[in-house]
Amino acid sequence: ALVPAINVDAANDARSDVDTGYLSEKWRAGLGTGLGALNSIKSADIDADGEDELVFGNSQGYVHILDWNASAGAFSEEFQSVDMGGAVKGLEIAQIDDDPQLEIAIGYNWNSDSGKVKIIDGSSLLAEANWSSGVSWSHTQWTEGWPYGLAMGDLDGDNQTELGMSADRGFLWVVDTNTPEIYVGRDITSDEAEWYMDVGAKTGGSTLENTWGLTFGQFDDDEAMEVAIGSKQGWVAIFDGETEEMQWKMDMDGNNAADSLCYSMIAADLNGNGIDELVVPQQSKITVFIDGDRDVRVDDADVNSGYGLDNADLFGNDNEELIVADSSGNIRIMSLSGSSLTTHQEWNGGYPMNAGGGVTVSMNGHDNPWIIHGGDAGVLVAWEIPSQSQHSLVWKSESGSNGGQTLYSLEGGANYAVAMGNIDDDDNLEILVGAGGSGFGRVYAFDGKTYETDWVSPNLNKLPMGIAVGDLNNDGVNEIVVTTGIPGEPMVEEGNGGDGYLHIFERSGGGTFSQAFQSGNIDAALGVTIVELDGSTYPEIGIATGYLEIVDATSGTTDLHGEVRIWGYGGSSYSEEWSSGDLEQIVG
Known part of the structure; x- marks a missing residue:
């Protein structure tokens, strides 16, 4: 991708x-797969x-x-x-x-x-x-x-x-x-x-x-x-x-x-x-x-x-x-x-x-x-x-091993999540993209001017499906919000599959990011945004989720599930503030 x-x-x-059908590109990350x-x-x-x-x-x-x-x-x-x-x-x-x-x-x-x-x-x-x-x-x-x-x-x-x-x-x-x-x-x-x-x-x-x-x-x-x-x-x-x-x-x-x-x-x-x-x-x-x-x-x-x-x-x-x-x-x-x-x-x-x-x-x-x-x-x-x-x-073809060149692979491909925002102290925006494959997923952040790699997340164990950048706790420093899941992955009769998670990364004094929060299973989280909804001190995190449940594999009976979830910062921790309940449709 x-x-x-x-x-x-x-x-x-x-x-x-x-002959003229290839892109005239200024820069690119990712070499595809296979x-x-x-x-x-x-x-x-x-x-x-x-x-x-x-x-x-x-x-x-x-x-x-x-x-x-x-x-x-x-x-x-x-x-x-x-x-x-x-x-x-x-x-x-x-x-x-x-x-x-x-x-x-x-x-x-x-x-x-x-x-x-x-x-x-x-x-x-x-x-x-x-x-x-x-x-x-x-x-x-x-x-x-x-x-x-x-x-x-x-x-x-x-x-x-x-x-x-x-x-x-x-x-x-x-x-x-x-x-x-x-x-x-x-x-x-x-x-x-x-x-x-x-x-x-x-x-x-x-x-x-x-x-x-x-x-x-x-x-x-x-x-x-x-x-x-x-x-x-x-x-x-x-x-x-x-x-x-x-x-x-x-x-x-x-x-x-x-x-x-x-x-x-x-x-x-x-x-x-x-x-x-x-x-x-x-x-x-x-x-x-x-x-x-x-x-x-x-x-x-x-x-x-x-x-x-x-x-x-x-x-x-x-x-x-x-x-x-x-x-x-x-x-x-x-x-x-x-x-x-x-x-x-x-x-x-x-x-x-x-x-x-x-x-x-x-x-x-x-x-x-x-x-x-x-x-x-x-x-x-x-x-x-x-x-x-x-x-x-x-x-x-990865940062740290590529001779200082702005040539990067996005391991696993499967790029569903892209965002832009300022995650450091310079004036340049960063480009953030998720990539992954079976059992792994990471977020990569590239400087929007120099194209150097500013940050790579740890393995999130699922595909990043949504990325948002914003100041969640009003400290003047932006956080990185990532939601994960696997598109099209059903929940089978045993209850496995269809899961997803919310990850929040905060920047430390040294300029590096560390994971400040990971939720439990909130279902496959297919999209995320940061927005002020209620006039409170801190903005909210809106998340779209959904999955297909296989009720009976023999008969082919299935159900769709989906919710809109609102999470936020309460002054000391992150928690879910509201949910739409099951909309019986995949949201996102």
Whole structure:
């Protein structure tokens, strides 16, 4: 979720998938959630300035590009973010033309069951020729909806870059990146593509789904590259990049009734012999096909759903290491020696990656390699790797760890509460925003002029749903009032759920805030305001509450409940002064 600064201008008064459709922002907090899912996070010098940029997608449909700030030793936002309009889980970077900068291919779900791919310039972030507004992929009666398998490279040796795309329908498409279409229409049809292959018909004979494991690699010693593809059902196959001939196929689980989810595959030369290994992550293991040979492989069953993959020579020994991020948020550095796969380091990055792990390695701009990953909660984390046995946290998209840059994640997203008010001694207003996820929630306060973080609340254990700023006790210093709940959470028959709380934070003499009061359960508190209602010495706190009660889950019987509650300060403590009673409707 995004919290813009006070003045935000939308380019051409729109936020749509066109070249002018990303915001012209003065400042923003929040990078969204599901960062880098299915390996949609890359580190590369996209603008040819000699330093790596960090490019990643999120579940809200944005692609963010962070620039390296050498003087701060941290990433910052110098580029615009690009609004694609739907969840981004496909990302590939390559050189497709004669200019010095690289290009970024983005696969995203545009709406419903319609997906698009767009290629943008790495410097201007404008669409490349023939890719403006994104390109859809049309079969006779339907389109591809989730084009999350992307690969780019010169497949057939013609010195032209091809784009491979595979999505939810089980087909493999390959097009020329400069002229993907024959007919004008911003959709690629089967007769326009260089390749249009039903992968299921080539493998097990049945229809495949979610063929999101797509990579180009050099899996043998001929001149042509190969195309490797993996599917939800577990079928993996390699095809010659020039002749389209299938070289081999394999059902990874050996069971047509089981789903292995072979996504995010990569090609990596892990043994340094010039021929790539094929790395295939699955739900219950990771498999490395040595030199791309079906019959020479090694498994590691300790790696489950390791869909964040990258490869780099981390230690200068001419062999590439394999970096893996799994659904639990574990990060591994692995290497291949002969037919053995060794884990050198393993640690937890702090955030789960159930949306599909994403990890990348940044090799320039730093003294040592950085391993950078996203996660479900929307926080980016970077680890420095000084040796084969050491790692250390060096950067994070949160205050205190971001190198003094005004680049912040709002952990968990779910931003329902925003307020402005003066909470310190300067003349600037502060912007306050709530964020959270399952079982946690915080309020962040940013200076309205400098955008520095002034305060972060402790964990409130629920989502902040309302924020108000005002002087509740007439001491000349404003308090911060926060109400919490979870929208849509019902109260079940056992009485659990649908709860919420009132929190009041007061500023101490040192300028820091501490919690002065927390109420008991007042029901999910969906909104709050501070107002003088009765002409008394102190203003009142108005709170809107409500929830759905499940009376009988079997019959589906439910009741709605809601109240308006008035709280206030009585001279020494806070208490409820009035309630409307049950209005039998959710209020707020």
